[in-house]
Amino acid sequence: METDALVRLLAAPEGEHLECKQFGNKGDFDELCKYVAGIANSGGGVIAIGISDARPRRVVGTKAFPEPGKTVASLQRALAHSVRIDEHALDGQRVLSVTIPARPPGTAIADRGKYWYRVGEELLPMPDAVLRAIHAEVESDFSAEECVGADVSDLDEVAVAEFRQRWARQRPQLRIDGLRPDELLRDAGLLTGDGRLTNAALLLLGSHAALTRFLPQAELVYEYRATEAAGPAQDRKELRQALLLSLEQLWAAVNARNDRQSIQDGLFRQEVATFDEGVVREAILNAVAHRDYRLAPSVFVTQHLRRLEVTSPGGFPNGVTEDTILHQQVPRNRRLAETLARIGLVERAGQGVNLMFERSAQQGKRAPSFSGSDRHHVKLVLDCMVSNVALLRAIERIGQEDLLSFRTEDFIVLDRLSRGESISAELSQRLLPLRERGLVESVGRGRAVRYFLSRRLSNQIGQRGSYTRRRGLDSGAAEALLLTHLRSVGREGVAISELEQVLPGHSRSQIRASLARMLSAGTVRMLGSRRWARWAAISEDA
Template identity: 25%
Template sequence: MESQRTEWKRIWKDEYLKSICAFANSQGGDLLIGIDDDGTIVGVSNSDRLLAELPNKIRTTMGIIPTIRLVGTKDTPYLVIQVEGYPFPVSYKGRYYIRCGSTTQLLTGLELDKFMLKKQGMTWDSVATPSVSVTDLKQDAIHDFSSRAFQCNRLSKSHIEVSDSLLLKNLNLLDGNHVRRAGVVLFHPSPEQLFVGTTAKIGFFLNDADLRFQDELTGPLIELPDKIIELLYTKYLKAEISYKGLYRVETFPFPEAAVREILLNALVHKDYGSGTPIQIRVYDDRLSIWNPGALPQGITLENLFRNHPSLPYNPHIANVMFKFGMIEAWGRGYEKVQVACATAGIPVPTVEVNPSGILVCFKAPRGGLNGGLNGGLNGGLSSDSDRILQSIHHHPGARIPQIVEVTGISTRTVERHIKTLKSMNLIHFEGSKKTGGYFIVPKKLYEDRVSES
């Protein structure tokens, strides 16, 4: 049957030169002339002419020489045009084709750029940026890298006590006097000005269609993971609060170690040529991280969570992040996620791979991110009380003026609903009258208070 490396044609047409070009740009393959689409051998009547003409036609249009054989029986002979995969790009009439499954596809735009780089033994992050020099980079970011790389024992003192130019040269981030794309993404103060999509978007959603608030983080990739994690755990993810004696204990729904590992994978291995930022969505019951990338060649979803070789999509970026102490070089990232999730008592995240990218989704423990909040919402609260409760949930420690500003509800109405919510043990006030604010009562504490009343 037809496949990635096999194609059948009943008769010869010059348009099938595209298929030969595609085989040459892929892993090679066989084009069989004289076989119907259902695999029936019908033979060719002009085999002698084709044997004489096709080698020259292929050589003059594409510069390659395939093997052409006449096989089959005397009554139904057919041609086998055997094409090798070539290490350099092969074009037909100035266009480039590849095999995708059992079809021949024309390469354009981003896919053509990626194809040409791969054929040249290059990656997106290895290309030089003529408009950027070392002096354009953020010195503080470079110095922070040096300091942490030394602390992690991944660079010696002699390696970091050099000029910025020599440091970047030793990290293979320079091509002559020009900074490679990896260096721009890692250390430029505003890489998004040169390459669209080097930012990170975070949003809180009530559902897929209802975005409540969002942020977009920018800056050197070296600084981005810490900025994202800090924002996630201070603004977007709400901890369940419990008490051990007099001490307040905050437990977040997703272990930071696991989220950080998935985030680093998204940032380091994304397809920066796509021009699309990574997207982090936070819902009441889950957190997802999406990046426009693909699994490394040879890695499947089945062995992703098992020991596998590290095959970085952006090797120059990955090398620097390894020396920075952010990632490892052994392909153990997803194993670390499993351990962190098991320790926290939550399931490992699901991974979905499709042509647009990779989506990793963490599911919250039963009860959602709101913890005890859902019990109150499902208990018959009015829409105003619901909005006030949500406001306090997303802004712990909020005072009445802030709640009024966020919800748009009048001060008198907010005061009335606050009194009701306090009487239901759904919220409580912490701190002094001048500086304190309202907080959601954690589920466990709420149940204890109800049992005592």
């Protein structure tokens, strides 16, 4: 933003698109995130930092956010929304302008799991009705549109027979075996209102020639790469044919290199397939059902020794992100997804993604990852190395009744905590229920709270040492460790920043509390005051 444009903007009244903030010298990043999300959700606008809130506004300047580039990057990580920050000199004072684009269609910007929006000058929690309206801003259903020029003769007879058999097994009472092809397609919703083929019909049942002519992008490319090295794949298949036929060939290709991993469970040894058929099929069907067919690239299925990657064009559908994919289902090709569910190939209501996560957790594998996705494509990575069987066995010992009541998010949270990984805002809502079950413990309060596996669960999976490290020392042990260090450095003492290195699992406020108790007990003394204070041990001889 140009400085002149900022000056003109500041003359206007505050509203949904303008916020003036003074901020302290250090700035409040959490508060900034909250306002950026609210303004983005309300159509975009500007935050002017270093300007008084009340009119007539005054330039007060600011030392907040001294490195705007780093602040922009932090906002992008926190909100998945790009902003621009410019520095200005007004009346000899430093002023910042934060230019915030409007949210993308169908997507509400979340700040730590909460949605905000502007009503006049106020920043308020977003009502459910507003959030639902945003998520309803979905794209048109390409799969339900007419495939212009195609007719029943463009369908593969083998694929149509397979479709009939699958649907008949799902709904035997419909007497599907006796339907003519046109009746079969009409009852399945694969014809438009005036009886023409939909794109979904061609995607599911089309011949190679018809797909090449009408939908050449509807191609599944399989590659096997034994190493990470660039160059030609060891095996490659380009499948441009009815999806019902491609799916079987793809699984056959994956299963041909599907070794089994041996797992020791007490005195017994069992084997687990590296690539689970249900998970692999769901990953491929999810890519096909939700890709953007208006884009030219194909869906790629790349198999490695212990990893499978499925990449589909078009990014996430509006309203869906990596963090919300378990809860927010917005099918980009609804007609295709409904037809796949009708014949039993995918789960209804988006449960297929949940099943991928649950099956992976139940086999001791990492949760599926969408972290490599961007606005141009969705990349699903299945890490199929069995690496956390101990946690699964420990959960099973807790009781079958408890295990049946587990939600998908519970498996993911326990797996991430056992690996020492962070918990996203979306998953953090499951921490309290897991703590009530005695599976998770916590230390600290407010923003300093930390969660980790309970002592019982940690002991069962052989992580007793990790439990002690994550829980931290009790107050007596912590004070003894502080005193030992202070005695080693002598009379000059040390700053509290050095003591934070002695107790990395403790917050600064916890260390201050320990020092206050030691000061009262006469074992330490404070040299100097406030931010320049240093701490030293009192000699035992004194």
